[in-house]
Amino acid sequence: MAFAFPVWLAVQEQLLEDSAGDYGTSNCFDEFDDESLFRTFHLNRACIAFILDAARIRMKTVSLKKCSLSVDEMVMVSLNYYAQGASSINVLQRVGQTQSDCLSIISVVSGVIAGMSDQFISFPIIHEARVKVASKTKAFCGIPNVLGVLAAAHFRIRASPYEDTFRSFVNSWGYTSVVSQIICDSDGNVLSVEKCCLGSTYEQELWESSFKGREMEEEIHGPYWVIGGKGYNLSKHVLTPVSEPANDSETRFNEAHAKLHGVMQTMLCSMKQRFRCLLQLGFAQESSLAKKSNIIKTCSVLHNIAKKFSVPLPPVTGKIEPLHQGKKRAEPEIQPEVLKARQDLIRKSFWLVSRVEPPHSSETCEQIPTL
Numbered sequence: 001m002a003f004a005f006p007v008w009l010a011v012q013e014q015l016l017e018d019s020a021g022d023y024g025t026s027n028c029f030d031e032f033d034d035e036s037l038f039r040t041f042h043l044n045r046a047c048i049a050f051i052l053d054a055a056r057i058r059m060k061t062v063s064l065k066k067c068s069l070s071v072d073e074m075v076m077v078s079l080n081y082y083a084q085g086a087s088s089i090n091v092l093q094r095v096g097q098t099q100s101d102c103l104s105i106i107s108v109v110s111g112v113i114a115g116m117s118d119q120f121i122s123f124p125i126i127h128e129a130r131v132k133v134a135s136k137t138k139a140f141c142g143i144p145n146v147l148g149v150l151a152a153a154h155f156r157i158r159a160s161p162y163e164d165t166f167r168s169f170v171n172s173w174g175y176t177s178v179v180s181q182i183i184c185d186s187d188g189n190v191l192s193v194e195k196c197c198l199g200s201t202y203e204q205e206l207w208e209s210s211f212k213g214r215e216m217e218e219e220i221h222g223p224y225w226v227i228g229g230k231g232y233n234l235s236k237h238v239l240t241p242v243s244e245p246a247n248d249s250e251t252r253f254n255e256a257h258a259k260l261h262g263v264m265q266t267m268l269c270s271m272k273q274r275f276r277c278l279l280q281l282g283f284a285q286e287s288s289l290a291k292k293s294n295i296i297k298t299c300s301v302l303h304n305i306a307k308k309f310s311v312p313l314p315p316v317t318g319k320i321e322p323l324h325q326g327k328k329r330a331e332p333e334i335q336p337e338v339l340k341a342r343q344d345l346i347r348k349s350f351w352l353v354s355r356v357e358p359p360h361s362s363e364t365c366e367q368i369p370t371l
C-alpha cells in the first residue's frame with residue numbers, strides 16, 4: 001500500500017480508541033475457534049477484529065431498515081459470503097437468517113466497506129511516496145519510474161440470454177463477466193480500483209475513461225509509468241512490451257515487464273482464492289452494476305488489510321482462471337516520441353555495457369503481445 005506502515009498503525013489505534021467506548025472486546029466471532037474461524041471467513045482473528053472496528057464506525061451513519069442483527073452479526077454474515085461465495089449453514093443458524101434474508105445485509109455491508117476504499121486503497125500521490133514505490137518496483141524487476149501494474153480484471157456473472165444487453169456482457173474469452181480496472185504495486189497491494197463495466201469493454205477504453213487514466217495522461221502524477229499488457233496502447237504513461245524484440249536488450253526488457261505483470265496475475269488469483277464470491281458474482285444487469293462494483297471494491301479493501309496482517313491464503317479449491325489478456329482494438333500509429341521514450345528506457349536500463357552500439361528497434365507501429 002502506498003502509505004507508510006506507521007500511518008497504518010496510527011489509523012488502527014484511532015479506530016480502536018474510537019470504538020472502545022461503545023463496544024467491549026467480545027464479539028460474535030468469539031464463538032469460533034481459530035481453525036473454524038479461518039475456515040469460515042478466510043481471515044484470522046486479529047484481522048477480523050480490525051475490520052469490525054472500522055465497520056462499526058462507518059455503520060453508525062448507515063440507516064438500517066428492519067434488521068434485527070447487530071453490526072457484528074451483519075459483518076459476520078458478509079465476511080462469510082465473501083469467503084465462500086454463499087452463506088454457510090452454521091453462520092445462518094447462528095444469526096437466524098435465510099440465504100435470501102442475507103442479500104440485503106451483504107449489500108449494506110459491502111457499501112460500507114467499499115466506502116472505506118479511500119482509506120485503505122491508496123495510489124501514491126505525494127512525491128516522496130511515488131519515489132519510494134518506483135524504487136521498490138525497480139529493485140524488483142529493473143524497470144525504472146514505474147508506479148504499478150495496470151489490468152482489466154474480469155469477474156464472472158450470470159446474465160439472461162433473453163436480455164438485449166446479453167452480448168455486451170460476453171468478453172473475448174466467450175463467457176459473461178463484468179470488468180474492473182485495477183492497479184497494484186510490486187508487492188501485490190491494490191493501489192486503485194474503479195467501477196465495473198460490461199465484460200465486452202476494451203481495456204484501452206477502460207483506461208481512457210478512468211479517473212486514474214486521465215490523471216496520469218494529464219501528468220498529474222508526474223513522469224511515471226504503469227505497465228500494461230496486450231489490451232493497452234503504448235503511451236506516455238502506459239508501458240507495454242516490445243512486440244518483436246530485435247536484440248537482447250529488448251528481450252531482457254520484455255522479461256522484466258512479464259515479471260512485473262505476473263504480480264497482477266498472482267494478486268488477482270490470491271483475491272479470488274480468499275474471496276470466492278469473486279469467482280461468480282451472480283446475476284447482473286447493465287442498469288444495476290453498482291452492487292457488483294461494491295463487492296469488488298470491498299474484496300480489494302479486505303485484500304489489502306489481510307496483507308497487512310499477513311493472513312495466509314486458504315487452500316485452493318477449484319480452478320482459478322489466469323489473468324484475462326483481453327483483445328486489442330484498432331489504434332492509430334503510435335507517436336514516434338512515445339516509441340523513443342521506451343527505447344531510451346531500454347537503452348539506459350537493459351543495455352549491456354560490453355556492446356559497442358546501442359540497440360535500435362525497427363518498430364514503427366506497436367502490436368502488443370500476450371504475456
